[in-house]
Amino acid sequence: MRARVLVVDDDPALAEMLGIVLRSEGFLPSFVADGERALSAFREARPDIVLLDLMLPGMSGIDVCRAIRAEAGVPIVMLTAKTDTVDVVLGLESGADDYVVKPFKPKELVARMRARLRRGEDVAPEMLTIGPGGNQITIDVPAHTVLRNGEEVKLTPLEFDLLVALARKPRQVFTREVLLEQVWGYRHAADTRLVNVHVQRLRAKIEPDPERPEVILTVRGVGYKAGTA
Amino acid sequence: MVTITLVTSGVLVATFGFVVGGLITEGLIDAKTKNAKETIVDKGSEEAFRQLNSLISNDNDPLLGASVGEVLRTIRGRESAIVKIIPEDNLVAQRHGLTVPGLPDELREAVRRTQGFSEQRLNLDIDGSGTKLYLVFGRQGTLTWGDVQLYYFFPLDEVVEQAFLVGNIVTITGIALVLMLGLVVYIVTRMVVRPVRVAARTAQRLSNGLLDQRMEVSGEDDLAALAASFNQMAENLQRHILRLEEMSRLQRRFTSDVSHELRTPLTTVRMAADLIFNTRDEFDPAMARSAELLQAELDRFESLLAELLEISKFDAGFAALDAEPANLGPLIERVVARLSPVAERAGVAVEVDLPAEPVVAEVDVRRVERILRNLIGNAIEHGEGKSVKVRLAARDGAVAVTVRDHGVGLKSGDEKLVFNRFWRADPSRARHTGGTGLGLSISSEDARLHGGWLEAWGEPGQGAQFRLTVPACAGDRLVSSPLRLVPTDFRPPAVAEPEPRSTRLPVRGDSAVRAQSVARAQTPSRAESAATKEPAAQPDRDIALERDTEPEPGVEPESAAVGEGSRIDV
Numbered sequence: 017m018r019a020r021v022l023v024v025d026d027d028p029a030l031a032e033m034l035g036i037v038l039r040s041e042g043f044l045p046s047f048v049a050d051g052e053r054a055l056s057a058f059r060e061a062r063p064d065i066v067l068l069d070l071m072l073p074g075m076s077g078i079d080v081c082r083a084i085r086a087e088a089g090v091p092i093v094m095l096t097a098k099t100d101t102v103d104v105v106l107g108l109e110s111g112a113d114d115y116v117v118k119p120f121k122p123k124e125l126v127a128r129m130r131a132r133l134r135r136g137e138d139v140a141p142e143m144l145t146i147g148p149g150g151n152q153i154t155i156d157v158p159a160h161t162v163l164r165n166g167e168e169v170k171l172t173p174l175e176f177d178l179l180v181a182l183a184r185k186p187r188q189v190f191t192r193e194v195l196l197e198q199v200w201g202y203r204h205a206a207d208t209r210l211v212n213v214h215v216q217r218l219r220a221k222i223e224p225d226p227e228r229p230e231v232i233l234t235v236r237g238v239g240y241k242a243g244t245a
Numbered sequence: 246m247v248t249i250t251l252v253t254s255g256v257l258v259a260t261f262g263f264v265v266g267g268l269i270t271e272g273l274i275d276a277k278t279k280n281a282k283e284t285i286v287d288k289g290s291e292e293a294f295r296q297l298n299s300l301i302s303n304d305n306d307p308l309l310g311a312s313v314g315e316v317l318r319t320i321r322g323r324e325s326a327i328v329k330i331i332p333e334d335n336l337v338a339q340r341h342g343l344t345v346p347g348l349p350d351e352l353r354e355a356v357r358r359t360q361g362f363s364e365q366r367l368n369l370d371i372d373g374s375g376t377k378l379y380l381v382f383g384r385q386g387t388l389t390w391g392d393v394q395l396y397y398f399f400p401l402d403e404v405v406e407q408a409f410l411v412g413n414i415v416t417i418t419g420i421a422l423v424l425m426l427g428l429v430v431y432i433v434t435r436m437v438v439r440p441v442r443v444a445a446r447t448a449q450r451l452s453n454g455l456l457d458q459r460m461e462v463s464g465e466d467d468l469a470a471l472a473a474s475f476n477q478m479a480e481n482l483q484r485h486i487l488r489l490e491e492m493s494r495l496q497r498r499f500t501s502d503v504s505h506e507l508r509t510p511l512t513t514v515r516m517a518a519d520l521i522f523n524t525r526d527e528f529d530p531a532m533a534r535s536a537e538l539l540q541a542e543l544d545r546f547e548s549l550l551a552e553l554l555e556i557s558k559f560d561a562g563f564a565a566l567d568a569e570p571a572n573l574g575p576l577i578e579r580v581v582a583r584l585s586p587v588a589e590r591a592g593v594a595v596e597v598d599l600p601a602e603p604v605v606a607e608v609d610v611r612r613v614e615r616i617l618r619n620l621i622g623n624a625i626e627h628g629e630g631k632s633v634k635v636r637l638a639a640r641d642g643a644v645a646v647t648v649r650d651h652g653v654g655l656k657s658g659d660e661k662l663v664f665n666r667f668w669r670a671d672p673s674r675a676r677h678t679g680g681t682g683l684g685l686s687i688s689s690e691d692a693r694l695h696g697g698w699l700e701a702w703g704e705p706g707q708g709a710q711f712r713l714t715v716p717a718c719a720g721d722r723l724v725s726s727p728l729r730l731v732p733t734d735f736r737p738p739a740v741a742e743p744e745p746r747s748t749r750l751p752v753r754g755d756s757a758v759r760a761q762s763v764a765r766a767q768t769p770s771r772a773e774s775a776a777t778k779e780p781a782a783q784p785d786r787d788i789a790l791e792r793d794t795e796p797e798p799g800v801e802p803e804s805a806a807v808g809e810g811s812r813i814d815v
Binding site: 027238 | 501504510511513520572579605610
């Protein structure tokens, strides 16, 4: 099946070029040039993945990102010209799963997109449980559902993957680099800020007090691990 | 302030009171003495001797005691003084009961030998009413029946009492004076100090960034002038700071805009070029080669743009350190692994020497990785196919990485220039490598942002070594580096006989010189080093030699390295 891609970018030349590349790689792209119309275009196109430029006329890319994330867990890859920590972290915090810095190589972009789309391959029945007694997190891997003390928690596919990666080997400490490879599909370690921001987002959803995490613990100077009962 | 005033004035008043009290006591006693001597003693004694002469003719007269008593009563008059007449002959005196207990022999002897009166102050118990201080006058008199001594005892207890009273008054006045002085000083100090304290507090707030803080100006005295000048200073500072902030903000905006405006079309070009490049097999040779060139130059253009933007961020002063604890060993290995294709192409073996213990430091991983990529990449590029060694060490809150190559090395003086923007070791050298000329400048800025040092060492033909030192805890100050800047395997090609330096330079390909230097390197001795230190004409060689000697235990390697290399100080 050909994956549908929604490209939100105000630069017509870049959009057209992206279209050429994406089609040649087997995607079905659709385009929208400003932030105001991005959300309605998203509802209409029902894309499998969104490519979002952060600097847009009308609504900013950050707001678009938040609006889409409020509706769906669809993977969002930011296209950004900014590499400052503030900008990157802001984009990631607003809900983006990954980002690509302009100017990117087409291969790099496609690899990022494929990594985000590669899902649901391992469907072996698997139930995972982590967290201390008062805050049990149960993960049904094939059903893609997460229960916190019996109540369902809505996670984006990326947050789900991150949680599963940690939960499969509780007590083992994962470095940010390993997580980047396992969850994001980076073969060479990339920006570890990706991991930090997504762990924060995950904690906000599953921890009673994200300031004092019990489920996903920070191991200073090393990385993260899942806490157990 | 008040305490100091109280102590000093207290000491002054106490001294003053002591002196005045003493003077007054002396004065009272003196007055008494003078009075007594003039009015009573001088006249009285003449009278007493005359009467005694007429009443008594011989010292056996039984009436002597009574007569003496009679005479004394007449001459004593209304005075409070006790008068005694004591015959010179002790036997006579005892016989008639004319003795004074406790009268010292020295006084009697003095009276005997003195014409006129001897005068002394004595503590005596004369009439059995207790020991008192008396002013004693004594005089020798020669009568027809024998010598006698006449003594006047003036009791001084009243005077002492008076002096004591005066002393008390002086003391009380003094204490009151000191207390009042303290109060006055306290009030004045408060008046002066309060505005100064306000100024200090305001300055503190200003330095904390509250730029609109001002002092209250009231009155027209010096303090008001101080407040006014202070406010003016704050005003000027605020204006300048705001202008700088505005400039920095504009620069940042500009950089950000340029970044976006340049990168978006560049992305399109990049993608188009990639597409063309991937289908170049279908083109004729000239077109295919053009596609390759386009691709390669786009890479260069991209990295140049990225680095220019990075530099402009440093220049605008908004590069921020994003420090977190990181294990540096794996980080180095990662960088080396990523550069391995480049190293293989250049035929360079990269050797990594890590300590057994993991080295964790609070660093901005992205920046440190960039520095290391730069240093190791440079070493591979300039290593001339010889091995590159990367070492990591930690000690005393500092972490250091050295990257050593054995390539062409650096000319004397170049170790400072390498960090300059767009600097090239040899302008005539073919630019066969893709370096932008900004890598080391950015690295040095990155190191500076960590509060760290990035230094270079090099010798022509001996290769180069770069050393990065960063504090293990972000924000700490560096004192020393755990690794030496001058590599331990470096032996200066020292020769005893002075020759023009240029001919001795171990130039690449000059195998004879190289062999010689290697031979010397195997037998390094302190004596030799010392010998070659003599010619003062080779200053840099001397420094190198000094550092070459193995560090003795406890000797700081850093201290040996100070003075060369271009330290990027913070």
